[in-house]
């Protein structure tokens with residue numbers, strides 16, 4: 596047997612595989628741990644041209660997403676989920692061991708994960724107590740930063756970044772570095788998108804995905820919206836045919852006019868369900884605080900998240916414990932499900948035994 600540890604890159608040897616929501620074991624009936632849409636798509640597809648590499652289909656998808664965002668298709672790249680977009684940007688812009696990315700914990704883990712894989716340094720600026728960006732420290736530690744990753748609205752807090760702070764960051768970073776705004780949940784608070792700022796700030800990059808509001812986590816489709824020069828650089832490193840024909844055809848179908856109406860209705864229903872969930876959770880003695888959320892999930896601060904998490908699991912409800920994360924002691928993130936799932940969840944909350 597070869598000694599594999601002699602062959603593997605040193606920084607990879609040290610890594611621990613990322614614990615995505617699905618990898619965490621659990622037996623569940625109600626899945627509220629990955630911020631997926633609870634609405635299953637009821638459509639059967641028939642695919643053709645499977646013998647050909649998907650080139651034309653890719654361009655058609657860019658046109659569809661261009662119609663949806665009102666951004667030229669020349670400023671769009673489609674990626675294998677927005678996770679790949681996060682990776683491609685670091686690959687393209689950060690010199691290993693020399694350059695840094697800047698992140699604002701508690702936030703989405705994958706920025707850090709990809710930086711670690713690529714041996715790129717991570718500058719972490721802790722969020723303020725109100726989950727806003729610490730502008731003073733951002734400015735103080737910006738040196739060597741090539742990419743700033745802002746998640747808006749943020750996962751796992753559900754918070755929106757103050758608009759005037761985004762403007763201030765964009766002004767401050769002009770000619771210094773790129774600012775990536777991850778809008779994975781923007782459909783749940785659409786008027787807060789910053790796409791309109793792209794014409795004013797060349798160094799603004801926006802990430803989008805079909806995995807959340809669109810209810811297509813399974814097809815792995817995300818987007819980079821950026822200045823054409825950034826797009827041209829990403830084109831140098833992305834795989835020749837990054838998305839499969841099934842993915843491309845399904846994505847285009849769900850970006851069609853009729854389906855955008857369906858999307859709107861699903862978002863409205865989730866908002867209603869979220870309101871009911873918050874109302875009922877507020878009544879529980881062991882809930883300390885529910886943070887305001889602009890997304891399809893809520894962050895709840897309990898007296899003891901450990902007790903609540905394991906009690907919910909007993910009733911086969913899978914949520915995401917955030918207890919181990921900085922600033923989020925005793926917090927659990929709960930995705931909003933269907934009306935039925937929310938009512939079931941509320942009833943379970945009423946009967947679980949909390950000391």
Ligand SMILES: *Cc1c(COP(=O)(O)O)cnc(C)c1O
Nearest residue numbers: 676677678703750779804806817
């Ligand atoms: C879920 C999520 C993503 C990843 O989405 P994919 O397109 O499925 O890779 C990216 N960013 C944030 C903040 C997310 O919550």
